[in-house]
Amino acid sequence: MSLPHGFTDISSPSLPLHVLERSQLADWRASQPAAIGAWLDAQNFTAAPGSLLALPGESGIGGAIVGIGDPLDPYSYAHAPFALPQGSWQLATALEQAQRAALQLGWGLGSYRFDRYKQPPRSPARLVLEQADAEALDLLAASLRVRDLVNTPTEHMGPDELEAVAREIAQAHGASVEVTAGDELLAQNFPAIHAVGRASHRAPRLIALRWGQADHPHVALVGKGVCFDTGGLDIKPADGMRNMKKDMGGAAHALALAQLVMARKLPVRLTVLVPAVENAIGPNAFRPGEVIATRQGISVEIDNTDAEGRVILCDALTYAGEQSPDIVLDFATLTGAARIALGPDLPALFANDDTLANDWIAAGEQLRDPVWRMPLWRPYLRYLTSNIADLANAGSRMAGAVTAALYLERFVPAGQKWAHLDVYAWNDSDRPGRPAGGEALALRSAYAMLKARYPG
Structure with missing residues (x-):
């Protein structure tokens, strides 16, 4: 087995590592020589969370x-x-x-540095992996997949490259991939995806990955794949555009979750849909005030071209609903309003089914990978009223995360169980185990929810 970065096998010469809670320190100290106790006192070490103390030995540490x-x-x-x-x-x-599983996952997360373009100044300490927890290592691989995809600049992670990643994952697990790209989107009735992506020199596309046995429960995953978001003709300011390579973070989550489900062989049938586009500026960019068609036949007036994620997702959600899955989960770096409400670490969960929402919340609490449920307050649909179309894609600064979710819900068939995760997919600054850059949020809890819902 190839070991992840930060791990080594049992044959490596090693030093002992003691893992202690504050409440366990006194008992551990009582079992040690007096010199170790004196060293603890000299360092004023209390085993506080996040602390570390090197212990003296005969020839150094x-x-x-x-x-x-x-x-x-x-x-x-x-x-x-x-x-x-x-x-x-x-x-x-x-x-x-x-x-032990938490240690292995945490060690792997803490060992990560994005090194495609720049080598880190040092390597992490290596943990001897005596009893590998296979599920923990699959969780780690999926989490690092999200980080790598989100961290990669659009130059090397456009719609073509995102498609290549989907094909790589599919090939590893015996899944199939089909792609509808460019003007074929119009021929196959995905007009909203085409409208958002048509101004880029990179063709917009809908990536569909399928896996699993026909008699297994059908799960549809949808991920927003805006590989770069200029804001379109409603252009973002420089500071708002700076990190918009991460606007495909929803697609990264959907693909990584699919990878995890397939690696663990959950008894489900998967459909993964990724509308992949660049929201670019050009002579044929979609404009404010235009009315665009959607797969569902709902006409949408473009109030703001920077509310493009929901526009591509509406075609993908419609297509997912046509296949009558048991549940639909969508992931999207959709609104700044969700971050203002809940901050960067707590994804906003919207769901039209209480059991689905509560199961995800419970999994988040168990896995320490939380989500926070927000309301689908349908009276706020009034903020998406258009005078010339069935719906506007935006229209008010009020309750921005709620109105975005309500927009998406219009494209989910009645009776279809659905949950939407508005996720940041990013760490703004370095913290232990959370280096600045791309981040997987609520990925582990989504998997745990699926695992509990479909035990086989």
């Missing part, structure tokens, strides 16, 4: 203690790979299986 908080939160361990000296470290603390 003899081991280390990592202080943690919640033992089931992977991020409790994520500071260790770059806080420890380089080299190999072997766990010297007995952990239950759930804690």
